Amino acid sequence: MGISTLMCKQTQPVPNILSGARLNMDIFNTHRHKDKVVVVMGATGTGKSRLSIDLATRFPAEIVNSDKMQVYKGLDIVTNKITKEEQRGVPHHLLGILNPDEDFTATDFCDMASLAVGCVVSRGHLPIIVGGSNSYMEALINDEAAGANYECCFLCVDVSLPVLHSFVSERVDRMIENGMVGEVRTMFDTNNVDYSGGIRRAIGVPELDKYFRQEEYLEEGTRCRLLQEAICEIKGNTCKLASRQSEKINGLQNRKGWKLHRLDATDVFLKRGREADEAWEKLVVGPSSVIVGNFLYNVAAKAAHNVAAAAIRPAAAMGSALAAAIH
Incomplete structure (x- = not known):
């Protein structure tokens, strides 16, 4: 409720159109x-x-x-x-x-x-x-x-x-630079390994599980390698998602x-x-x-x-x- x-009370202003005029959508309601x-x-x-x-x-x-x-x-x-x-x-x-x-x-x-x-x-x-x-x-x-x-x-x-896969891989690198690992760490729970529901399904969360569970027990070199493996997995899963979404869209166009x-x-x-x-x-x-x-x-x-x-x-x-x- x-x-x-x-949602129904939301009245944020919509950006002005040319010369401050506002397009009244009611004009499109005529004859429809x-x-x-x-x-x-x-x-x-x-x-x-x-x-x-x-x-x-x-x-x-x-x-x-x-x-x-x-x-x-x-x-x-x-x-x-x-x-x-x-x-x-x-x-x-x-x-x-x-x-x-x-x-x-x-x-x-x-x-x-x-x-x-x-x-x-x-x-x-x-x-x-x-x-x-x-x-x-x-x-x-x-x-x-x-x-x-x-x-x-x-x-x-x-x-x-191919172009999109390259872009999303670069985007993952930017996400890492912007603090993605630390952000996911706030959601990590050693007692919760269920990544099938809620926001924990998001690509980037399950892939870092192994890293978070082992990082404190590993020397720096091994820890860095484990993190890079997780990042590569995130990139790969993101590319797979892009491919699946493209296929789904083509299917909707063809089937529906x-x-x-x-x-x-x-x-x-x-x-x-x-x-x-x-x-x-x-x-x-x-x-x-x-x-x-x-x-x-x-x-x-x-x-x-x-x-x-x-x-x-x-x-x-x-x-x-x-x-x-x-x-």
């Missing part, structure tokens, strides 16, 4: 029976959270997390939770709300996500569901109530697996007939610095903004188009494309 009330929902998919490390934030600065949106590990409190480094700074004031739901040992099933997710989406819509905002737990996403989309009430636009960020708007971000990951940011804007954010703009405008009355056009700040690299898509 507490979580339900909290289903509320609009954007779903951002992709394997771990592809930039789903980044894209969701970028979209939420162009449209008045709130984000609903669908990552089964990020729903728990704690282990922010291990679970790659988006930071407050990275959220840029965009309201987030189902992020860090559960105690670490609680069970959280796909059914639980459907119930809570449906409530969150309903609350977001009630405020006239666009719900953006984002996360790597595709089984949760599938359960939600297959839910009869959700299917009857919402129309979904699916965005999928793709990165070539989901119309995925696929955005190839491989070139972004091959660049660095400003070039990478420019490629992200051109290859991912710009096309996504056009897709979402079309998704929202398709059912709007023609008279509402000009009103909304002034309220949407298009991506720098695709202003003319969005204008063409609208008109």
Whole structure:
């Protein structure tokens, strides 16, 4: 009850759109029976959270997390939770709300996500569901109530697996540098070896178990070797997860007939610095903004188009494309 009330009462300000104008989502309710929902998919490390934030600065949106590990409190480094700074004031739901040992099933997710989406819509905002737990996403989309009430636009960020594997391995190194080992140590319990439930399922926790159990009895050289073995295992399991998630997404597209708007971000990951940011804007954010703009405008009355056009700040690299898509 507490979580339900909290989500429905949440009134964090949504980032301003161009010239301080606000896009009233009610204009999209004319002549339609289903509320609009954007779903951002992709394997771990592809930039789903980044894209969701970028979209939420162009449209008045709130984000609903669908990552089964990020729903728990704690282990922010291990679970790659988006930071407050990275959220840029965009309201987030189902992020860090559960105690670490609680069970959280796909059914639980459907119930809570449906409530969150309903609350977001009630405020006239666009719900953006984002996360790597595709089984949760599938359960939600297959839910009869959700299917009857919402129309979904699916965005999928793709990165070539060899390139993505290299990136997530480098990301693990950064996580280690940022204090991942110490963070996991706070969760370590010599009497608790059950890694099948709660946040302890997260990649990075079970892999360090052997290291924590033996480190105080080992000399420095052996201890370092054992830690490196654990890190290599974390990298390997993360790469396997990325592959499984990619396969799952392909399966959903083929078996369920989901119309995925696929955005190839491989070139972004091959660049660095400003070039990478420019490629992200051109290859991912710009096309996504056009897709979402079309998704929202398709059912709007023609008279509402000009009103909304002034309220949407298009991506720098695709202003003319969005204008063409609208008109």
